[in-house]
Amino acid sequence: MPKQKSSAASEKKWTNLEIADLFLRIADILEIQGEIVFKVIAYRRAADAIQHLGRDVRDLWRGDAKNLREIPGIGKEIAEKIQELITTGKLKYYAKISKGIPVGIFDLLQIPDVGPKTVKRLWQELKITDVAKLEKAARAGKLRPLKGFGARSEEKILAGIETARRKKSSTRVRLGAAYPFAQEIVAAMRAACGDAIQNIEPAGSLRRRKATIGDLDILVASNAPKKILDAFTQLPMVRDINEKGTTKASILAQNGLQVDLRVLEPSRWGSALQYFTGSKEHNVELRQIALAQGLSLSEWGFKEIKRDKEILTPREEDVYEKLGLQYVPPELREGIGEIAAARTKKLPRLVELKDLKGDLQTHSTWSDGSFSIEQMAEAARARGLKYLGVSDHSQGLGIARGLTPARVREQWKEIDKLNKRWSDFRVLKGVELEIRADGTLDFPDDVLAGFDYVLVSTHSALKQTREKITARVVRALEHPLVDIFAHPTGRLINEREESALDLEEVFRVAKATGTILEIDGAAERLDLDDAHARRAKEIGVPIVIDSDAHSPDGMDGLFYGVAMARRAGLELRDVVNCLEWEELSKRLKRNSK
DNA sequence: GCCGTTTTCGGCCCGACTGTTTTCAGTCG
Numbered sequence: 001m002p003k004q005k006s007s008a009a010s011e012k013k014w015t016n017l018e019i020a021d022l023f024l025r026i027a028d029i030l031e032i033q034g035e036i037v038f039k040v041i042a043y044r045r046a047a048d049a050i051q052h053l054g055r056d057v058r059d060l061w062r063g064d065a066k067n068l069r070e071i072p073g074i075g076k077e078i079a080e081k082i083q084e085l086i087t088t089g090k091l092k093y094y095a096k097i098s099k100g101i102p103v104g105i106f107d108l109l110q111i112p113d114v115g116p117k118t119v120k121r122l123w124q125e126l127k128i129t130d131v132a133k134l135e136k137a138a139r140a141g142k143l144r145p146l147k148g149f150g151a152r153s154e155e156k157i158l159a160g161i162e163t164a165r166r167k168k169s170s171t172r173v174r175l176g177a178a179y180p181f182a183q184e185i186v187a188a189m190r191a192a193c194g195d196a197i198q199n200i201e202p203a204g205s206l207r208r209r210k211a212t213i214g215d216l217d218i219l220v221a222s223n224a225p226k227k228i229l230d231a232f233t234q235l236p237m238v239r240d241i242n243e244k245g246t247t248k249a250s251i252l253a254q255n256g257l258q259v260d261l262r263v264l265e266p267s268r269w270g271s272a273l274q275y276f277t278g279s280k281e282h283n284v285e286l287r288q289i290a291l292a293q294g295l296s297l298s299e300w301g302f303k304e305i306k307r308d309k310e311i312l313t314p315r316e317e318d319v320y321e322k323l324g325l326q327y328v329p330p331e332l333r334e335g336i337g338e339i340a341a342a343r344t345k346k347l348p349r350l351v352e353l354k355d356l357k358g359d360l361q362t363h364s365t366w367s368d369g370s371f372s373i374e375q376m377a378e379a380a381r382a383r384g385l386k387y388l389g390v391s392d393h394s395q396g397l398g399i400a401r402g403l404t405p406a407r408v409r410e411q412w413k414e415i416d417k418l419n420k421r422w423s424d425f426r427v428l429k430g431v432e433l434e435i436r437a438d439g440t441l442d443f444p445d446d447v448l449a450g451f452d453y454v455l456v457s458t459h460s461a462l463k464q465t466r467e468k469i470t471a472r473v474v475r476a477l478e479h480p481l482v483d484i485f486a487h488p489t490g491r492l493i494n495e496r497e498e499s500a501l502d503l504e505e506v507f508r509v510a511k512a513t514g515t516i517l518e519i520d521g522a523a524e525r526l527d528l529d530d531a532h533a534r535r536a537k538e539i540g541v542p543i544v545i546d547s548d549a550h551s552p553d554g555m556d557g558l559f560y561g562v563a564m565a566r567r568a569g570l571e572l573r574d575v576v577n578c579l580e581w582e583e584l585s586k587r588l589k590r591n592s593k
Numbered sequence: 594g595c596c597g598t599t600t601t602c603g604g605c606c607c608g609a610c611t612g613t614t615t616t617c618a619g620t621c622g
Contacts, residue, residue: 038605042594075595113611115620148619152612204622217622245610260622262609275607280622287606292598298607 012089016050016057019085022094023047023078028109029097031116032123045073048281050082052336054531055504058086072337104130110167111160121146135161166256172212173257174493176523176560182206182216185235185259189220192231196224198266203276207330209563211526212493215258219276225263232261268301270313274320275299281335282328289323289339331566350566351545353559355578358387360430361455361486361520361546362555366411367392368400369550373411374418377427379552387581389430389546390415391455391486394442396434403431405447412450426581428452432486437461439472441479448481453588455484455518458499462490466500473506477515483588484544485510487520487527495524503532507539514589516576517541519568521561522548533568542587544576 014022027043049071050057061067061083068079085091107130108119122128125146128137137143138154138161173181182202189200197220201207204217222228229249233241242250248262264272275283276299290297294305302311302322313319320327325342329350332338341347363369364376371379373390380388392411393402403411408431415427429452434442437460441448448454456476464472476482488506489498510517517536520527525548528536536543545565547557565575572578576587585591 036594039594041605045595073595077594113620117619148613148617150613156612215622243610248609250610276622278622280606284606291606296607300608 014085014089016053019057019082020047020051022085022091023050025106026094026097028106028116029101032101032105032109032120033097034116034120042073042075042078045281046071046078049073049336052334052531054535057082059504061086102129104133107131107164108134111157111164113156113160131161131164163252172214172494174523175206175209175211175213175526175563176556178206178213178216178257179560181253181255181257182218185216185218185237188235188237189218189228189231192235193222193224193228196222196227198222199269201273203273204278207277208279208333209331209560209567211529211564213257215260217276218259218261219273220261220263221266221269221272222263223265228263229261262299264299267312267314268299270316270318271297271301272299273316274313277330277333279334282333282339285335285339286319286323289325293323295322329566331563332569334567348569348571351562351570351572351575351578352566353562354384355572355575356385356545356558356562357580358385358389358428358577358584359547359549359555359558360389360428360453360484360544360577361391361432361518362388362549363392363400363432364390366390366407367397367402371551373414373427376549376552377418377425379555381422381425383555383558386424387426387428389428389453389455391430391432394431394433396436396442397432397459402434402442405443408443408447408450428581430455432457433482434459435472435476437464437472439475441476441482445481449590452585453483453590454481455486456482457486458490462496462499464500466502469499470502470505473501474509477506477509477513481590482515483590484516484518486518486546487522487525487548488517489527489529489532491527491529492524493526498527503535507536507541510536510541511539514542514587514592516544516588519543519545519561519564520548521545521557521559521564522554523557523560526560526564528564528568530564530567533564533570537568537570537574542576543570543574546577 023043024047027040031040065079065083068074068082081091081093105119105123108114122134126137128134138157141154143149143154144151186200190197199221201219202216203219206213206216220228225247229244233244233249233251237253238251239254240252242252248260250258250260253259262276287297296303296305301313317327326345326347328338328342328347338347359380362376364371364373377388393400395402395404412429415429418427431451431454433454433456435456435458436442477485489501491498517528519533533543545558545561547555549555549557576584
């Protein structure tokens with residue numbers, strides 16, 4: 001949580017994430033104080049916008065608060081507050097409104113079913129200012145005298161406290177884990193309900209393919225809602241039932257994920273799928289457009305407000321069509337300008353998995369992979385790829401059994417031999433070359449020249465300062481035999497933060513030198529992420545989508561990598577491995593003169 | 594606090610579920 005630093009640290013450089021956190025905190029305070037909800041929403045919207053900016057807010061600011069107002073959701077007031085944070089490191093407004101608010105109050109808001117109104121009453125009527133006090137009071141039956149509270153409320157709050165504690169210790173689930181789990185639930189529901197299910201699909205942030213998922217939303221079209229909900233709450237993966245009504249139920253799964261399921265009549269499928277896919281921001285914008293046309297839009301469908309007449313939309317496409325919009329692919333529905341683009345029919349034609357012709361980051365038993373080059377190649381062929389780049393680690397990464405130049409030459413012999421086998425498929429000689437801590441490369445130039453392509457990355461000294469790691473990477477990217485920079489930020493989802501690398505500078509250098517940047521689709525990486533990849537496209541940096549597979553199954557990474565690319569608005573022409581190898585090869589820095 | 598194919602003022606999305614209620618408030622998504 002954000003903390004205002006003392007004057008000694010007033011030069012503190014606020015990151016986007018920290019600024020966003022501070023605005024969320026402000027929104028919480030305003031909400032507890034009973035400020036009009038729209039002001040609260042404005043701060044949350046601003047926080048969200050800053051968090052998903054994809055570049056340092058300072059780069060946009062450039063010394064003038066007005067520049068910040070280009071960001072949708074940021075107006076005069078908030079722009080000036082951001083400027084104050086950048087220039088002074090502090091925010092007077094926050095100091096003012098947070099005065100006298102016990103810090104424990106914010107933890108109370110994390111408890112399910114405890115919202116701002118409840119928090120305010122607990123605080124003012126019972127002097128409860130933190131979770132420990134609330135737990136004690138609930139156990140002692142001291143909440144029930146409050147108007148609107150009863151014994152059940154106390155139980156619910158105690159259960160909520162437990163849930164909040166569990167949630168705090170766990171984190172959002174990676175797309176790479178949530179996606180297969182959702183498929184598992186869908187299969188189990190189909191098995192249990194058979195023909196009663198007309199349609200079933202995971203919606204929510206999973207359908208939008210966010211890198212991490214908070215909970216699962218599953219949508220079912222059926223005329224037998226009771227049967228569906230009964231089956232759902234009895235699935236083997238259910239640990240607890242949170243709620244169960246006539247159209248929806250919510251469960252906690254054994255793996256800790258919350259799963260919500262909604263049932264609707266098939267005639268309402270389109271509006272329901274649209275609604276439950278979100279995002280909330282996207283939906284709010286759609287409803288505003290509907291209102292302007294005299295229509296009310298909900299998960300149940302459209303309603304003509306004047307005549308109170310329902311208009312149903314069986315297909316999701318119908319919803320957008322009715323509003324005069326181009327169909328917006330789920331991955332773009334984040335309320336960050338896609339609706340304006342859909343109005344003018346200017347949405348990008350997003351890259352698809354089937355557009356990929358090859359994979360340029362994979363590993364074999366030569367370094368830390370678990371399968372032979374032959375096995376990996378056959379797996380790639382089975383997935384319809386035309387080429388597979390084998391990019392085992394270089395010697396500097398000892399832990400991954402990195403290759404010496406001598407072993408590299410042996411590996412080349414094996415690849416040459418394998419390549420005699422196919423006329424429609426090719427194994428490429430690649431390498432994942434260490435950029436050492438001092439910016440030098442792990443192989444001499446004469447070795448680098450022998451590869452079909454060279455991919456560089458950092459695995460050590462990831463905690464270097466921004467200046468140091470940026471200079472180190474830039475030096476590598478300027479090397480004429482370096483073609484691709486892999487998993488640029490080095491983040492591991494839920495495990496390791498991004499390095500301090502100045503991506504804006506890296507994008508600039510990549511564009512200037514013709515170096516390709518990677519979207520690494522490995523479940524734990526997804527690096528570049530969607531926001532960074534979007535920015536890279538804006539600058540004009542070529543992108544490659546790789547799986548970073550260490551096994552045939554690992555090639556699923558291409559699917560997740562494409563997901564990030566689609567969220568970034570990337571098209572076929574932005575992604576170099578949509579090219580046949582002959583074409584791609586000509587574009588490589590080493591081959592272009 | 595933000596924003597503008599009705600608006601620089603006056604709007605700002607809509608509905609389900611729960612618990613404690615005899616008609617609704619709070620919370621959530």
